[in-house]
Amino acid sequence: MEEEVKGKGVSRRDFLKGLGGGAIGTAVISTGLLDPGKVEAYPTESIGTSRGKSAVNLKVNGKAYRLEVEHRETLAEALRDQLGFTGTKIGCDRGECGACTVVINGRNIYSCSQLAVWMQGKEILTIEGLARGEKLDPLQEAFIEGDGPQCGFCTSGQIMSGKALLMRNSNPTEAHVKKELSGNLCRCGNYNREVAAVLAAAAKGR
């Protein structure tokens, strides 16, 4: 799963020189000029930043990966962009909404607020890792039966926080659930449903 090495090939500067310089700055892009024949397509190239990259070894949903990550790349970005686990959503990218919640070593964590490079040796569970083959996790079943998702964008995070709670406490009270999920915002306002689903899953698991 290693990313291609970036920073090679034609540089932006060389490319612009080749065009006579300032092509973008002077090109007039207006409605009338959107005719496909008239606009130069830029050649495909891959130019990355020269900023630091490191390799990390981590486990996601039970499988080991070695990733080449930029130092500023967050875990949420690495999961989504490099590994394709797009069930982990990014709602705010600043540690407020919880859409990116994953379970790391048994705790619910905002993956937007963890750098990927910190994940050396960590075990990460995402929404994609909950089902066992065709068999859904009781939390997922409860979210389906109890209409847990409305738009569904916060749902992965709500479920992962619920999962972290149930991994530690199989018999939580409503107050426990609300507290554990309090870092997971739901703008559809489906809080009643989400709490009820976690409680239903707990009851099922007993």
Added chain:
Amino acid sequence: MAQQQFSVVGKKTPRIDAYERVTGQAQYAGDYQLPNMLYARVLRSPYPHAKIVSIDASKAEKLPGVKAVIHHQNSQVPWASGGLTQKRMIFNNPVRYVGDAVAAVAATDRHIAEDALSLIEVKYEKLPHVLDANEALKPDAPKIYPKGNLSVGDGRVSAPITEQWGDLEKGFKEADKIFEDTYISKHVNNAQLERRASLAKWDGGKLTVWASTQGVSNTRTDIAKDLGLPLSKVRVICKYMGGGFGNKNQAQDYDLMTAVLARVTGQPVKLEFTREDDFIGMHGRWASEQRYKVGVKNDGTITAVDFYGVTNMGAYRKQTGDLGGCDFYQIPNFKKVVNPTHTNTVIGANYRAPSYPESVFGFASMLDQIAYELGVNPYDLFLRNRARLSKGKIPFTSNAQEECIIEGAKRIGWKEKWHKPGAAPGPKKHGIGMALGGYPFRLGLGAATIRVNPDGTAHVLVGVVDIGTGAKSTMAIVAAEALGIPLSQIQLTNGDTDVTPFSIGESGSRTTSFTAPAVIAAAEDVRKQIFSIAAPELKAKAEDLDLKDGIVFVKSDPAQKLPLNKALRRVESELIGRATTNPTWKGVDGKSFAAHFAEVEVDIFTGQVRITRYVAAHDSGTIINRLAAESQMKGGVVQGIGMALTEELLTDRPTAIPINPNYRDAKIPTHLEVPEVEVIFIEPYDPYGPFGGKSVGEPPITPAVATVANAIFNATGKRIKEIPITPDKILRAVQV
């Protein structure tokens, strides 16, 4: 058809796409990745009003990885739906608010695109600005547009917005008492969890956009118009959508920017908003000031209402700016004047039930106060003034508002729990409040195609996007009911303009009432085909056949029957039912109604409000899917609670910079603030609605703000006339 005769409609049905939503498989616009895809970011104005003297993007363009920088000098693309009274471009000069888009960058990686923004050198010449709508209407205010700041356009965006009936003077003469007061609401953001994202790709001359939108059809129309492309050359896809609540209607500037960037780079481009972009770069609910003059009899009967409102639309007019809080009462003599006004602030436009919750807050607070002044129980005053006729004279298609009031009050125990305002013991004072709301129910253009396969399964194609309302499931349920085959046999494809038929757009609580009639008609169309094929098999006339639960049978002799797959065994391809419907009515008006009730506990030492109980009674006609509809009601209440107690986009006065464009500081409700919302459905069968259903999505937010505000009044005996009702306002009120 009476309710008990339904086989699928009205049940608690889990969403047909719930599996995808709980397993992470649902793909939202931002989840798609294409080979060679670039990432884009937007640079925004730091000034509320300024002329751009120059833009130098050369340093940004030289940053390795940057592929294109577009701005007003090299990309003059109109954004028609972004400004309805003044021409708006995707990049404007002058810029008219802090957050107005100045440039966009496409780069090989989102961080490089972000880095590049800081390398774009823009020289601004600051212009005078105005933030307050009342100030903006004064003759000497800085002019945002040459003709002034009142946002005058045509039709639904005219100004001032006026409405009048009866005889105001006579109404006030008949009044025993006249009350006047002013209420204020602030700008709040829709704050949907999914940040805006748009992915554009050109294949030759054809543009495909994976959009996060509340309407693929109108997004396609807008993009085609703004970019000068034929409709056939634009494809818009939205399969899953992470919320919008009114701020993802139509095509938005970022869709257009993405298309332009993809065009000039020759690569697919994904533009992502940051959360801050989302708070300031699109729009929220318009702030308002509302002045009421209300004439009443001593028993609380309203005789006249004279209402003047000012709404702050920000720098561009995207929506009406109306205020509709008086719509839920019987007002014999009425006058309304609302001035939608431009200021140099973030745009005010659609957010769930635009024009309602803020003005229901104002008017229902006003009525609650009048009840207090007259010594009347608010329950009696609300019940007495309930709406019998629309606009004072037009009958409603159906109306169970009275039952909503009565049943909701019973459920919460109004009679036992109501006490004189401020009379409960402290310091944590109990309060109970109520308010009336609802939302228009309208009919209009819808389209659907249904393909029935020879094995008895069916494929429904509709253009609707499921923005979280459960619209996909609703359409599948309606199809199953109308076809007479089990829901499990229905497959549904939605939200793709190359594949699915037209949809009006999933806003205004109109998805069901516009598109479901087309689904029903398409089902009728294909049923006729089924019956003519099955008739010889069953030795009956086609018109004597019926289809239920996947069985074709003779109506007069149900023992004569065939499973659908047997009936169609000679069909090799498929049967296709199609319909475009545009039902109308005459001499009637449609509305869904709601009566909400809340109990609160107000700590008069800290100013904190805790909502301890909430009852939402709704008349939305027949409920198609009880499970999803109940979730909608709960969710609307939660958003209303946020508006009532905590949410406001704050602006730093000297710089005009929004200072809390993020979840934490904008204070949207969390799990901890939300009570169990008890939902009651009163279900009159509406003769015009599909299977008797009316509007669902928007009604629940409308009375919620006022309900909480009135409960706070009942607890404290102090009327707070500005939302959000934050602890500081409560403390100031109770300590006076």
